[in-house]
Structure formats: C-alpha cells, structure tokens
Amino acid sequence: MPSQLEHAMETVMFTFHKFAGDKNYLTKEDLRVLMEKEVPGYMENQKDPMAIDRIMKNLEECRDGKISFEGYLSLFAGLTNGCNEYYIKKMKPTGKKF
Numbered sequence: 001m002p003s004q005l006e007h008a009m010e011t012v013m014f015t016f017h018k019f020a021g022d023k024n025y026l027t028k029e030d031l032r033v034l035m036e037k038e039v040p041g042y043m044e045n046q047k048d049p050m051a052i053d054r055i056m057k058n059l060e061e062c063r064d065g066k067i068s069f070e071g072y073l074s075l076f077a078g079l080t081n082g083c084n085e086y087y088i089k090k091m092k093p094t095g096k097k098f
Contacts, residue, residue: 016072026067031055042079 002010019034020026026034035042055075067075 016069031067
C-alpha cells in the first residue's frame with residue numbers, strides 16, 4: 001500500500017500524462033484545460049486573463065510552446081510553495097486545515 005506521499009507523487013505523474021497524452025508534453029491549451037479541471041480554485045481566483053500565457057513564458061523548461069514533465073513539476077512546485085506560504089501566514093496560526 002503506497003504511503004500518502006507516494007500516492008501524491010503518482011497523482012502528479014498520472015495527471016500530467018492524462019493531459020499530455022501520447023505526446024509526453026503539454027501545450028498551452030493542455031495546460032489551460034489541466035488547470036481549469038485540476039486546480040479550479042486557483043483559476044477562479046486568478047484575475048489575470050493572461051495568466052496562462054505568463055506561466056508559459058516564465059517556465060524555463062518550456063521550449064517551443066511545449067511543457068515537459070520537468071516544467072510541469074516546476075509549475076506545481078511553485079504553486080504548492082505559494083499555498084504553503086499562505087498556510088503558514090494565514091491558516092496555521094489559527095489551527096485551520098485546508
């Protein structure tokens with residue numbers, strides 16, 4: 001039986017492949033659909049209609065409009081880090097959980 005962390009790793013990996021399909025990379029549209037379906041709270045709170053474009057431009061691992069698995073990991077590491085900072089500043093002091 002996988003640990004909680006192993007399950008999380010599988011989820012991250014399988015989610016990438018679900019949206020990348022056989023091509024093993026994400027396009028901008030793949031990324032948009034992935035984020036709308038998998039992190040809808042982030043997308044709903046995003047006030048910038050150009051957020052996906054900016055994300056694509058800022059990903060060093062993004063070449064020719066293609067996001068590799070490594071780029072996808074970098075993106076979600078950054079998003080997770082932001083969530084962690086929010087948790088530490090706002091939720092942890094009050095004892096709240098996600």
